Amino acid sequence: MHEPQLDVIAVGAHPDDVEICCGGAVAKLVEQGYRVGIVDLTDGEPTPGSPGPEVRLAEAQRAAEVLGVETRVTLELPNRRLFDTFEARVALAKEFRRYRPRLVLGFGGTTPVASPDHYQASLITAAAVFYSRLTGWEEHFGGLAIHAVERHLEFFMMFRSLTPVEHGGIVIDIGDTLEKKIAALAAYESQYPPERRHVLERFRAFARQQGMAAGFAAGEVLASPTTWGTRDLMGLLFGTEEAKNRLPSGDNRAEPHPGY
Numbered sequence: 001m002h003e004p005q006l007d008v009i010a011v012g013a014h015p016d017d018v019e020i021c022c023g024g025a026v027a028k029l030v031e032q033g034y035r036v037g038i039v040d041l042t043d044g045e046p047t048p049g050s051p052g053p054e055v056r057l058a059e060a061q062r063a064a065e066v067l068g069v070e071t072r073v074t075l076e077l078p079n080r081r082l083f084d085t086f087e088a089r090v091a092l093a094k095e096f097r098r099y100r101p102r103l104v105l106g107f108g109g110t111t112p113v114a115s116p117d118h119y120q121a122s123l124i125t126a127a128a129v130f131y132s133r134l135t136g137w138e139e140h141f142g143g144l145a146i147h148a149v150e151r152h153l154e155f156f157m158m159f160r161s162l163t164p165v166e167h168g169g170i171v172i173d174i175g176d177t178l179e180k181k182i183a184a185l186a187a188y189e190s191q192y193p194p195e196r197r198h199v200l201e202r203f204r205a206f207a208r209q210q211g212m213a214a215g216f217a218a219g220e221v222l223a224s225p226t227t228w229g230t231r232d233l234m235g236l237l238f239g240t241e242e243a244k245n246r247l248p249s250g251d252n253r254a255e256p257h258p259g260y
């Protein structure tokens, strides 16, 4: 079976991780015409407030529709007991081989006061990017051909820290997709029932603050585990003609000298 190729795969430990950390960026990529998929390593169950895995899965599919992603895959790795094992690495690498993304987005760093699964997911994702390209190991990957992921960037769940991302962070302008991100999160009614809806407002405020750092109305931070480089300084600073045509207007345009 040969699945249609994706441009980007975002990997979370649990359904809603991708929405929390980079849902606006995912929606933005989709609006820009890229084919994006989401892989959740676990079904996130059991979890407080959820009546069962079927409900959470249905919520995840509704959130995926809001973001406009092509596909959402839920692997059968164990929630709360997620570990960077050989089997977990292979399971995710098979998805990379199946969908052949150019770019993988995955967890970076640790997530204090949240699930330790997130840190394990960062280890599994980095390892799976590596495993996806390894030759001479076909027997572990169900006959799927190797695939070299070109770039791997990390997102962060760092709400309980004032420490900024230390290495190579870049703010993605999500000024015009912030409400899609919030709507995708609101699809998780079991996670954000009426008495927890204030959490969505905090996510919105956090995105506003992250965007402000780069002169955008809202933003999400992605970082490269390797140092950024460019062969086209002017293209990086000012964009190619194609990129310029995609620049948003009005409040969402980066302000080189913001008036505050």
Ligand SMILES: [Zn+2]
Pocket: 013, 014, 016, 017, 115, 118
């Ligand atoms: Zn999570």
